[in-house]
Amino acid sequence: MKVGFLVNPIAGMGGGVALKGTDGAETLRRARELGAVPRAFERAALALEAASPLSPDVTFLACGGGMGAELLRKWGLPFEVVYTPPFPDTSSEDTRRAVWAMRGAGAALLLFAGGDGTARDVCAALEGGAAGERTSLPVIGVPAGVKIHSAVYGITPRRSGQLLRKFMAGQVRDYTQAEVMDIDEEAFREGRVDARLYGYLTVPRDRSCLQDRKSGGMPVDSYDRTAIGAWVAKEMRPGRLYLVGSGSTTQAVMDALRLSGTLLGVDAVKDRRLMGSDLTERQLLELVEPGNTTLIVTATGGQGHLLGRGNQQLSPAVLRAVGPGNIMVIATPEKLNGLFLRPLRVDTGDAELDRALCGYAAVVTGWSRRQMHRVAC
Amino acid sequence: MDKIAGKxxxxxxxxxxxxxxxPIIYExxxxxxxxxxxxxxxxxxAAEVGDGVSSLPACMRREKAPDLPEIGQPQLARHYNHLAQENLGVDSNIDIGQGTCTMKYSPKVNDRLASCPKVAGMHPLQPEATAQGILEVIHRLGGLFREISGLDCSSIQPGGGAHGILAMASIVRAYWEAKGEERDTIITTFFSHPADAAAPIVKGYKAIVLPPDEEGLPDIEAFKAALNEHTAAIFMTNPEDTGIFNRRIREFTRLAREAGALCCYDQANANGLLGITRTAEAGFDLSFFNLHKTFSSPHGCGGPAVGIVTCRRELRDYMPVPLVEHSPERGYYLDFNLPHTCGKVKSFWGVAPVAVRAYAWIMSLGAEGLREVSRVAILNNNYCMKKILAIKGASISFPEHKPRIEQARYSWQKLKEDTGFGTADVTRRIPDYGTHYWSSHEPWVIPxxxxxxPSESYSKADIDTYCDILASIARECYEEPEVIRGAPHNSTVHHISHDFFDDPERWVLSWRNYRQKYTGYFQPRKK
Known part of the structure; x- marks a missing residue:
């Protein structure tokens, strides 16, 4: 079995020196000036320790030098180098190239140590540049960065290692799509949180090891998504236009309709037929039938934004044309309850519209089931 | 003796x-x-009765002998003792950790009454004239619950708590069908029992769940936003599983009534309310109580159970049939003549032994005794809460809302932040102390x-011991993490993989099914 092993050597360096991230060469330079030291190795080592003893048939696919090979050599673990960064200071491009090389060399799983920036790069590499395309190569993130908003990381480095051990022992039987989130570091440094959903990575389904698993019992996010999709599809009225927003929950509606939608875009459906895909604001304005259109949106994980994060094509003009009363919010119980006591948020850029959208939403959370949730701006 | 005990x-x-x-007994x-x-x-x-069989009518004779295990008495005794030794139940541990289940001591004398031949030998198809005794018990029990709830009619047909909710949903459905109004939605609350949403959905309703507000009470503004002319009923548990009593409950029922909706009260958590507050005064039309849990039948064993349903007189016509009634002319009888009945929710007319135990328990205590049960249950809970909150790493949900009624939902969030160990780890360690505890219904919004x-059955010493166990485990989390990592050390089952629940391929629904898929302890058979 081949397991990809990737360490982003600079991940986490910005945290200790209050830079809120390490994305970009300039930030890295400033971090070093301020005395930041690498910490990703240490955390990746904790994961390897927890994964031990490794089964004899496992070989790691590694990157040369500081991106993983050194650590594996130190631990005496079998590996082959599939990519070597050309310069000592590695970049996001190196992460992407390394992931491509590992996938090409037949990795069954990728273990990577980094932060949200690293997860974004891994996500971009595995999506092959095509927006919305989902990969089947599972990954396990070792939390080593400053920002860990994405749901692909272990609760601790050790838990990531334990999950790798389970994978190698054949004990992982189910997988799920986990959100890759990141915030704009520059905006964050200025005190603004601007979070975005960048895509999804496939991760082993394991409540005990991965973060963002809030419950320990039966309900499973993917089952809930399927139930929501089936319910919304069943409730669709003939002759009415439905705009299906971005996200894996809304994607479940398209799946129930057996239509291929875009994961990160807005699609239009009428009478169970696809009327448009990945629509722009202008296209949406042309399509919307005032009074006869329902917009289906879901919340982003973490901050709980319904509008204004990753779906800017749903502009104030589009939303006014649809009408605030014609917006259907759907979310899995897991995601909604992750916001427990915190409101859903709207940030359309139009203060008056935001106020009109505030109040309570009856969020569809399952088959025949809704949950009231406060909406604030 | 003292010397030994001292050491x-x-x-x-x-x-x-x-x-x-x-093995199972057939093996x-x-x-x-x-x-x-x-x-x-x-x-x-033999001369008098022949072979003892041929005189029976042909339709009553077996064609072949029943397939029963053939086994000697010592082997039989050993078998059941082995099974009993593997069990951990209310008679073998301080069972206060099974919160929301109202684990308490059920007096053995009530078991003897329920298992005496006059009860155990009854057949549910006996003509009512030959079942006057048990019908009288059920009728009298209904009278007691009319006092306890303040409502007018009762049925013991539902065979459990969720079933009691299903019965209420069935009555609601029958009521609106008879009225000819198309109301398709029910409203429940986040910390109500999950069946308060699920059972009405089974009856074809759409469910809306209200979130809690900052205080842990159902959000009344969300309720106002959800309530409209489509609302058929509200289904509310009170106190909820947080142990918080909704002091605004009458405001909820008032608003619901103004919208024309029926009000259904889940009184499964009534162990702290007996003689203190009633369904009727809270403004509800229907309610159910668990005769198991509070009323002297053990809970947590999958039955037998009864979720007794009570309702206002105006809703009697919609109740399940038959109701047990009495008249001077007919004595005790089964009344099937309910014009708009929701039908049957279960075969026959109720689980008789559970009714007998409940009746005996209530009569042995009297009205003042019931009130004392609740007062002690509340006292125990609030004493226990004080002890638990003194444990490093423990906290309570909605801390500003104290005291609690009969239970409380706590959190090990601080413990988790400090040590990496949380409630799942405590669950693994606690069997080493000869007891167990339960986490929470889904979803786990309380981290x-x-x-x-700790119901009224437990002494101060019992509560102290249980809290000492929790404190000891918390200390181990901080000081001896290896002990927790390897736990349980003295149990037969180690880590439980919840992933089994998600995979139908790995489910087993019978012993035979288990043998087909597994060998040993869940070791998959090679195909």
């Missing part, structure tokens, strides 16, 4: 779970083996939750 530390139990590779069966040798029939008796309910 022994008995503050915390040391325990090791028994483990037997015990112990040996053809021809007998536990009781029945004497041969005397010649005189690292656990729910403790």
């Amino acid at each position: 022994r530390d008995t503050s915390l139990s040391r325990f090791h779970q028994a483990s037997w590779n015990e 112990l069966s040996v053809p021809g083996e007998r536990g009781v040798l029945v004497p041969q029939v005397s010649e005189k008796a 690292e939750p656990f729910t403790i309910e």
Whole structure:
């Protein structure tokens, strides 16, 4: 079995020196000036320790030098180098190239140590540049960065290692799509949180090891998504236009309709037929039938934004044309309850519209089931 | 004796779970083996009754002998003792960790009454004229619940708590169908029992769940936003599983009534309310109580159980049939003549032994005794809460809302932040102390939750011991992490993989099914 092993050597360096991230060469330079030291190795080592003893048939696919090979050599673990960064200071491009090389060399799983920036790069590499395309190569993130908003990381480095051990022992039987989130570091440094959903990575389904698993019992996010999709599809009225927003929950509606939608875009459906895909604001304005259109949106994980994060094509003009009363919010119980006591948020850029959208939403959370949730701006 | 006792530390139990590779009783069966040798029939008796079988009507005669295990008495005794040793129940541990289940001591004398031949020998199809005794018990029990709830009619047909909710949903459905109004939605609350949403959905309703507000009470503004002319009913548990009593409950029922909706009260958590507050005064039209849990039948064993349903007089016509009634002319009888009945929610007319135990328990206590039960349950809970909140790493949900009624939902969030160990880890360690505890219903919005309910049966010493166990485990999390990592050390089951629940391929619904898929302890069979 081949397991990809990737360490982003600079991940986490910005945290200790209050830079809120390490994305970009300039930030890295400033971090070093301020005395930041690498910490990703240490955390990746904790994961390897927890994964031990490794089964004899496992070989790691590694990157040369500081991106993983050194650590594996130190631990005496079998590996082959599939990519070597050309310069000592590695970049996001190196992460992407390394992931491509590992996938090409037949990795069954990728273990990577980094932060949200690293997860974004891994996500971009595995999506092959095509927006919305989902990969089947599972990954396990070792939390080593400053920002860990994405749901692909272990609760601790050790838990990531334990999950790798389970994978190698054949004990992982189910997988799920986990959100890759990141915030704009520059905006964050200025005190603004601007979070975005960048895509999804496939991760082993394991409540005990991965973060963002809030419950320990039966309900499973993917089952809930399927139930929501089936319910919304069943409730669709003939002759009415439905705009299906971005996200894996809304994607479940398209799946129930057996239509291929875009994961990160807005699609239009009428009478169970696809009327448009990945629509722009202008296209949406042309399509919307005032009074006869329902917009289906879901919340982003973490901050709980319904509008204004990753779906800017749903502009104030589009939303006014649809009408605030014609917006259907759907979310899995897991995601909604992750916001427990915190409101859903709207940030359309139009203060008056935001106020009109505030109040309570009856969020569809399952088959025949809704949950009231406060909406604030 | 004193010398020995003085040396022994008995503050915390040391325990090791028994483990037997015990086959099922059919696998112990040996053809021809007998536990009781029945004497041969005397010649005189044989002359009188023949072979004892052929005089029976043909329709009552078996065509072949029943397939029963053939086994001797010592082997039988050993078998059941082995199974009993593997069990951990209310008679073998301080069972206050099974919060929301109202684990309490059910007096054995009530068991003897319920299992006496006059009850155990009854058949549900007996003509009512021959069942006057048990019908009288059920009728009188209904009278007691009319006092306890303040409502007018009752049925013991539902066979459990969720079933009681289903019965209420069935009545609601029958009511609106008879009225000819199309109301398709019910409203419930986040910390109500999950069946308060699920059972009405089974009856075809759409469910809306209200979130809690900052205080942990159902958000009344969300309620106002959800309530409209489509609302058929509200289904509310009170107190909820947080142990918080909704002091605004009458405001909810008032608003619901103004919208024309029926009000259904889930009183499964009534152990702290007896004689203190009633369904009727809270403004509800229907309610159910668990005769198991509070009223002297043990909970947590999958039955037998009864979710007694009570309702206002105006809703009697919609109740399940038959109701047990009484008239001077007919004595006790089964009344099937309900014009708009929701039909049957279960075969026959209720679980008789559970009704007998409940009746005996209530009568042995009287009205003042019931009130005392609730007062002690509340006192125990609030004492226990004070002890638990003194444990490093423990906290309570909605801390500003104290005291609690009969249970409380706590959190190990601080413990988790400090040590990496949370409620799942405590769950693994606690069997080593000879007891167990329960976390929470889904979803786990209270981080690292656990729910403790020390009902009136437990002494101060019992509560102290249980809290000492929790404190000891918390200390181990901080000081001896390896002990927690490897736990349980003295149990037969180690980590439980919840992933099994998600995979139908790995489910087993019977022993035979288990043998087909697994060998040993869940070791998959090679195909």
